[in-house]
Amino acid sequence: MSTRIRFGILHRGAAERSIIAVLAVAVVALATLLLRDVDEVEHDGGAGDSGLADSNVTAAPEFETRPANTPIEASGDPASNPPVERSDVVHLTRQLSDIRWKDYIGQKVRLPGELVVVDNYNLARNGQISVAPRRLFVPTETIDPNDASAEGNSVSGKTNAKAVNQLQRTNNANWIVIEDGVKRSNQYPVPLVPAFGTDLPTLRLGSKVKNLVGTITEERGRYYLIPELPLDLVPAERPARPDVGAADVTVASFNVLNYFTTLDDGSNGARGADNRKEFERQTEKLVAAIVGLDADVIGLMELENNLESEQTLVAAINRKLGKDVYVGCGLPDGFRDAPGGGDRIRVGMIYRRDRLNAVGAPEMIVDRAFSNARTPLLQTFRATEGEASFSVIVNHFKSKGSNEAAGANRDQRDGQGSYNDSRKSQAQALVNYLRDRKIETLVIGDLNAYSQEDPIDTLRAGGLVDVSQTKSTGQSYSYVYFGQAGSLDHCFATPALATRVTGIADWHINSDEPRCLDYNTEYGQGVYYRPDAFRCSDHDPVLIGLELR
Numbered sequence: 001m002s003t004r005i006r007f008g009i010l011h012r013g014a015a016e017r018s019i020i021a022v023l024a025v026a027v028v029a030l031a032t033l034l035l036r037d038v039d040e041v042e043h044d045g046g047a048g049d050s051g052l053a054d055s056n057v058t059a060a061p062e063f064e065t066r067p068a069n070t071p072i073e074a075s076g077d078p079a080s081n082p083p084v085e086r087s088d089v090v091h092l093t094r095q096l097s098d099i100r101w102k103d104y105i106g107q108k109v110r111l112p113g114e115l116v117v118v119d120n121y122n123l124a125r126n127g128q129i130s131v132a133p134r135r136l137f138v139p140t141e142t143i144d145p146n147d148a149s150a151e152g153n154s155v156s157g158k159t160n161a162k163a164v165n166q167l168q169r170t171n172n173a174n175w176i177v178i179e180d181g182v183k184r185s186n187q188y189p190v191p192l193v194p195a196f197g198t199d200l201p202t203l204r205l206g207s208k209v210k211n212l213v214g215t216i217t218e219e220r221g222r223y224y225l226i227p228e229l230p231l232d233l234v235p236a237e238r239p240a241r242p243d244v245g246a247a248d249v250t251v252a253s254f255n256v257l258n259y260f261t262t263l264d265d266g267s268n269g270a271r272g273a274d275n276r277k278e279f280e281r282q283t284e285k286l287v288a289a290i291v292g293l294d295a296d297v298i299g300l301m302e303l304e305n306n307l308e309s310e311q312t313l314v315a316a317i318n319r320k321l322g323k324d325v326y327v328g329c330g331l332p333d334g335f336r337d338a339p340g341g342g343d344r345i346r347v348g349m350i351y352r353r354d355r356l357n358a359v360g361a362p363e364m365i366v367d368r369a370f371s372n373a374r375t376p377l378l379q380t381f382r383a384t385e386g387e388a389s390f391s392v393i394v395n396h397f398k399s400k401g402s403n404e405a406a407g408a409n410r411d412q413r414d415g416q417g418s419y420n421d422s423r424k425s426q427a428q429a430l431v432n433y434l435r436d437r438k439i440e441t442l443v444i445g446d447l448n449a450y451s452q453e454d455p456i457d458t459l460r461a462g463g464l465v466d467v468s469q470t471k472s473t474g475q476s477y478s479y480v481y482f483g484q485a486g487s488l489d490h491c492f493a494t495p496a497l498a499t500r501v502t503g504i505a506d507w508h509i510n511s512d513e514p515r516c517l518d519y520n521t522e523y524g525q526g527v528y529y530r531p532d533a534f535r536c537s538d539h540d541p542v543l544i545g546l547e548l549r
Contacts, residue, residue, distance in 0.1 A: 086110070089213060096133060097173040101223035104216040109225070111176075114234075117207040118175055119483035124516035125523050127180030127192045128224075130483050131209055136174065137477070138415075138486035139167040144452040145414040153461040155424055155454040161414035168415065175483060178214070181226035186523045193231065197528045205480060205512040206236035236512070238534065241292055243473060245502030247545025249356070249383060251392060252295035253444035253489050255539035256286055258345065260304040261312050269344055272304070273519065281519035281529055285536035287316045289509060292533050293541055297351045297381060299394035301374075301446045301539075305346040307331065314350055325354045329362045329379045340370035347394040347445065349379050356381045359389055369429040372422055373398040376430070378441070388548040390497055393430065395445035397455060398422040416453045423448060423455040431462030434494065443492040446539065450486040451476070465498035467491050467544070473503040478540040480511040489542050502545035509533045511540050 085091075089110045092099055096111075119130035145161045146154035180192040190196045196203055214227035244250065260272030263279060273279035290298060290313075303309040310328040317326050329349040335341045341364070351358065359380040370376065374396040382389040400417030402410075408421035430443060443464060449455040451469065460466055468476060468490045477485035491504055516525035517535035 086213075095174075096176060097170060101176070101216055102218065105218050105223075106215065108213065108215050108228075111212045114208045114210050115212060117203065117205055117209065117236075119177075119480070120203055120205060120514045123192070123196070123203060123514045124186070124188075124190055124525055124528065126185055127182055127187060127190060128177050129192065129203070130175050130177045131212070132171075132175040132483070135206065136171045136484045138450050138481070138484045139164045139171070140415040140450040140453050141477070141486040142452060143167060143415075144457070145416060146454070146457075153457040155457050155461070158412065158414045161412075164415035165413070171484060177222070177224045178209070178212070178231075179217070179224035179226055181217075186525075188524060188527055192227075192229070193233070200235060201530070202235075202238065202513055202517065202534065203233075204236040204238065205485075208234040208236075210234065239508050241294070242505035242507050242543055243503065244505055244543050244545030245473065245547075247502045247547055248549050249297075249390075249546040250293075250295045251297045251299070251442055251444065251491075251544045251546065252293050252541050253299045253301075253394070253446075253491060253544075254290070254293070254541040255301040255396075255446045255489065255537060256303065256313075257537035257539070258302050258304075259283075259286065259300075259309055259313060261306070261308045262304060270304070271344065274521075278519050278521060281531070282536075283313065283316050284531040285519055285533060286313065287320050288531060289533035289536045289541065290317055291320055292509075293507065293543060295352075295543060296355045297349065297379075297392055299392060299444045300348045300350065301394070301396040302345045303348045305336075305342075305344055310348045310350065317350075325352050326350050327353050329358060329377070332362050332364050332377075335364055335375060338364055338366045338370075338375045339368050340373050340375035343374050345374065345396070347374055347377050347396050349377060349392065349394055351379075351381065354384070356383055365393070365429065365433050367426075367429040367433070369422070369425040372419070373426055376445075380439070383548060386549050389440075390546065390548065391439050391441035393441055393443045393445075395426075395430070395443065395447060397426045397446070397448045399448050416449070420449075420454055423453075424458050427455040427458035428462070431459065431464070434464070435462075440494050440497040442497065442544065444490070444542070444544070446489050448488055449490075450488065451490075456490065459492050463495065464492040465495055467493050467498055467501045467504050468542070470498070471501045471504045473505045476506060477508075478506045478511060478542060479538065485511065489539055491542060491544050497546075500546050500548060502547050504542065504544045506540045506542050508540050510535055510537045 089108050090104060091110050091112065093112060115131035116134055117129050118132045118136050122128045143160065143164050144152055145164050146152065146157050146159055148160055182191050193200065193203055210232040212227060214225040217224045217226060258271040259282065260270045262268065262270040264270035264272060264274050273282050307330060314326050314328045318324050327350065359382050363378040365376040365378065376393050376395045378391055378393045380389055380391040398419045400419060402418040405418040409419045411418045412420065434441065447455055468487060476487050478487050478489040493501055513535040515535065516528045
C-alpha cells in the first residue's frame with residue numbers, strides 16, 4: 001500500500017540560488033550530457049569525493065520550520081482535500097512538452113494531477129528533484145539506431161538514428177526541475193522535503209508529486225519551478241528481493257562501484273573510499289546487498305585490480321553470515337598481462353561453496369578487443385547435489401566516455417555514445433570464443449550498452465539468447481542517468497542453458513535511490529548513512545534463476 005504524505009515547511013520568498021553549471025545546461029546540451037561516460041564520469045564527480053567535509057552542512061534561515069510530519073495546509077488524508085481553484089495561479093493543463101516555460105517566468109503556475117519523480121541526484125546537495133508525466137527511458141533502450149524494428153540485429157549504419165534523436169528531444173522537453181529556491185547548498189534538513197532522512201527514509205524515483213504549484217524561474221537556459229510547500233507526495237516503496245521463479249541455483253551480476261581497498265588520497269589513482277570510515281561504510285552496504293541477494297554465484301564488476309579487494313569483501317560477507325560459506329574464485333595466472341588485465345578495476349566472481357563446487361581453475365578470455373576494457377573471467381560450477389554443470393562469464397565492456405575516442409569510436413550521434421565500435425568488437429570476441437568452446441554458459445555483466453544498441457545486437461546475432469528480455473520478471477532497468485533509466489547490465493545464455501532459466505530481474509536498490517544515501521561523507525551527506533543495501537552502488541544488481549535438477 002502506498003502512503004500519501006504532505007511534509008511541510010512554510011516557504012518565505014522565492015530567492016533563486018546559483019545553480020551548478022552541470023545542471024544548468026540548455027536543453028540542446030542535455031542530449032550530449034546523457035551520452036557521457038556512465039562508468040568513469042558521474043554527475044558532479046559521482047562516486048568520487050570532493051574533499052568537502054561535513055561542516056559544509058548549513059541550516060536554512062530562509063525557512064520557518066515545523067515538525068516534519070506537520071501539514072500546514074489540509075489536515076487528515078490529502079485525498080479528501082482536493083486543491084481549491086485559485087485566481088492567483090495560472091493553470092497549465094497541457095503536456096509538459098507543449099509548455100513554453102519562458103512565457104511563465106516569474107509567474108505562479110499549477111500543474112494538476114500526478115507527476116513522477118525521475119531524478120533525485122541532487123536532492124540533498126542542491127534541493128532539487130525532477131518530475132515528468134511518466135518514467136523516462138534512454139531512447140536506445142527501446143529504439144534500435146539501425147533497425148526500424150527492435151527485433152532487428154543490424155550492427156552498422158544509422159538508418160533509424162532519427163527516431164532515437166527524436167525520442168531524446170521529446171524526453172528533454174518532458175520534465176521540469178523542482179528547485180527549493182534556497183541560496184545555499186547542502187542544507188539539513190532538506191528544505192524541499194524536511195522529513196527526508198528521518199520520517200521519510202528515502203525519496204525514490206517513481207514517487208509521485210500531486211497538484212504541483214510554484215513559481216517558474218530560469219537560469220542559463222534551464223527552467224525551474226520553486227514550489228509552494230508542503231509538496232503532496234506519494235513515496236514509492238522500496239522493493240523486496242525479486243522473485244526469479246522455481247530456481248535451484250541463482251546467479252547475480254553486480255557492479256559494486258569502485259570497491260578499492262587502497263584509499264583514495266587524490267593522487268594514487270584509487271577510485272573508491274577516501275578514508276577508513278568511508279571504506280567501512282562502503283563495505284557494510286555492499287555486504288547488506290549481497291547477503292540480501294542470497295545468490296549462489298555473484299559476478300562482480302569494479303573491484304580494485306588486486307586479490308585483496310575480493311578477499312576483503314568475501315571475509316566481510318562471511319562475518320555477517322556467521323559462517324564461512326562464500327569463497328572468491330581469484331584470478332588465473334598471467335591475468336595482468338592479458339588485454340584489459342592492467343586496468344585499475346577488474347571483474348571477479350564469488351560463490352557459495354555449500355551449494356556449488358567450482359570445476360577447475362578460473363579462466364580468462366584473451367583477445368585484443370578487451371585492451372581498452374576489462375578482461376572477462378570464466379568459471380565452471382557444479383551443484384553439490386547433482387551432476388549438471390554450467391559456466392559463467394563475467395564482463396565489463398568499455399564505457400561510453402569520449403576521452404581520446406577517435407575514428408569509429410567517436411560518438412556517432414546515434415544515441416550510443418563513444419567507443420561503441422570497441423564494445424561491438426568485445427561482444428564479437430565473446431561470440432567467437434563461445435563458438436569455439438561449445439560450453440553451456442551465462443554471459444553476464446555491465447556491457448555499457450542499452451538494450452537496442454549494437455553490442456547487444458551482436459550477441460543476439462551470434463546465437464546467444466537475451467534472457468534479460470525473454471525471461472524478465474520485472475521492469476528492466478539497472479541504471480539511471482540524468483533522469484533516464486535503462487539497462488546497462490545484462491544476461492545472455494547459450495541456447496540449451498536458456499531453457500533452464502526460470503526468471504531474471506533487476507533488484508532496484510540503487511538506481512532509484514538518492515546518491516546522498518551512499519557511503520560518502522562529502523557535502524555533509526554522511527548524516528543520511530544507514531548500514532543497509534540501498535544506494536550501495538549506482539547500478540542495480542541483476543538476479544538470475546536456473547533450474548538444473
